[in-house]
Amino acid sequence: MKITEIAVVPVEENKLRAYVNITIDHVFMVRGLKVIQGSDGLFVAFPNKKGKNGMFRDVAHPLNSETRREIEEMVLNAYEEALKERPPQKAAVGEDRSKSPGSNIHD
DSSP states (O other): OOEEEEEEEEEEETTEEEEEEEEETTTEEEEEEEEEEETTEEEEEOOEEEOTTSOEEESSOOSSHHHHHHHHHHHHHHHHHHHHHSOOBOOOTTOOOTTSOOOEEOO
């Protein structure tokens, strides 16, 4: 498995720092990753959905820690590069920028 594209949209929304979409092997896209400012630094949150019981569950995520670490490293590097290209934007209330295109491509 190879991450072939990473699209990053930097934002300033409380602890949210960016919306991210990744493409795997040029054939499979995962939308809705987020870069979050946590108490121990930045981390990547995978797409999730709220269940009937009120709990959030990831809808797409790595199955092992090595893959999670690899994806997180690539996404955070792409986030840092995106910050150099354009400053974070404050999103309007209710605006979803997770579908906005990005320009960071990794081959």
